[in-house]
Amino acid sequence: MNPALDDTDRTIVNALQGGFPLVPRPFAVVAASLGLDEDDLIERVRRLVGNGVLSRFGPLFQAERLGGAVTLAAMAVPEARFDAVAEMVGAFPEVAHNYQREHTLNMWFVVAAETPAGLAETLTRIGVLTGLAVHNFPRLAEYYIGLRLDA
Amino acid sequence: MNAPSLDPVDRALVLASQDGLPLCREPWRALAEQVGIPEAEVIARLQRMLDQGAIRRIGAIPNHYRLGYTANGMSVWDVTDERVDELGMVIGALPFVSHCYRRPRALPIWPYNLFAMVHGQSRDAVAEKVAVIAGILGPEARAHQTLYSSRILKKSGLRLK
Incomplete structure (x- = not known):
């Protein structure tokens, strides 16, 4: 460790x-x-x-319960355009995390907005700007107990 | 999901604490002074947000990477709709699963409806843990895959503006 x-x-x-x-x-x-x-x-x-071992110390908020809207979205980005698309997506302040993953759907990002309408609009804008289909994977149920990382 | 909107004081508390608490002997008092309300009200409001689930927990938020958990695999499973809630609770309770959700399928490209994020110190370690999940789900999982992250493109955390 x-x-x-x-x-x-x-x-x-x-x-x-x-x-x-x-x-x-x-x-x-x-x-x-x-x-x-x-x-x-x-x-x-x-x-x-x-020194960055802790990202922070304080409350971990759950955005939806604060009245916001969050989703996980994915796109199949052609390899040649990957970095350019990553830059476009990353420029949206509503995009919190973005990961490259090894799959046809190779870009996975979390989008958070203050309202469901704002969330839908952001997904639409990302689709229009990149010219790619944005697959939306909202949470339908949560089976969260809580992560404990052993240091 | 029930999403009560924040009242202005809750909102001020979120804004003042979402990047971390003041690290001093009396952090709630320091927060209270920042927001302009009594310390007892800070404590009462945070307790209410904890009870309602608006705050998951209060404490140390570790950086996975700095703790050596450099591999993360998003394991995704096609589980029969009739049993996904029951099995999701079992998978979500596993100590190495950080997030576990049911999400919609996107057929034909995406048959998976159960997502379980697994962290480990190597891909082999993640694969071993995914095998544990496979063992639990058995034939209830018609197909599964593990999507490893090859690159973090952005990680800024969820924030109110």
């Missing part, structure tokens, strides 16, 4: 992937349960965010 992490860092990453307490001194509560000092814990979390 990542060699830059010491045992305490690993403990923090593993223990803190959820349940950060909604109390006035949350780091003190967590630190006590891990046998750490409050300020040391804060400093380590700061460092883990600073």
Whole structure:
């Protein structure tokens, strides 16, 4: 795993992937349960965010429940146009993630907008701009329990 | 999915915290000062958003790649519609599955209706985990594939503007 992490860092990453307490001194509560000092814990979390081991530390929001609209979309992009199309798609602020995947449908991207109408419009614009069929794969059901990555 | 719109204070809280909490002894108080409401109200609103599912969880959001999980495979399965919900719950509960959803098929190009994202430290590791899923689904999965990501083209996260 990542060699830059010491045992305490690993403990923090593993223990803190959820349940950060909604109390006035949350780091003190967590630190006590891990046998750490409050300020040391804060400093380590700061460092883990600073060096990119953590993307961030805070709430993980679920966009649809906030009133927004999200979908997964895919396109079959001809190899010769791939980079140019990736640039066009990436330029949309509504496109959050875009992955190249090994399949005929070789470009997969997550689109988020504040309203369902805005989402539909973005998909249409991507299709018009690229001249490619945009396949829409909205979530019909979610079977999410929660990922725990072991550091 | 039930999607209540945010009231302006919720919205301000999302904007103030979506890039991360202030890393200090009293992060809720710091957030409260930023938004201009009492600390107790910050705590009550975040608790409500947690209860309603608008917040999945609060804590460390790891970067898969920096933890060594450099391979990710989107495993996709064609499961009978009658059993997909029941089996999806089983697959979604597996510790190595980060996201598990039912999505529409796009026939004829795309026969798959169950998507399970699998993370691992190598493609072999991902393939082993996909084999576990295949074992669980058995003949209920008529076909499946694993789409590995060969390149991240953009990753900015979902944000309110």
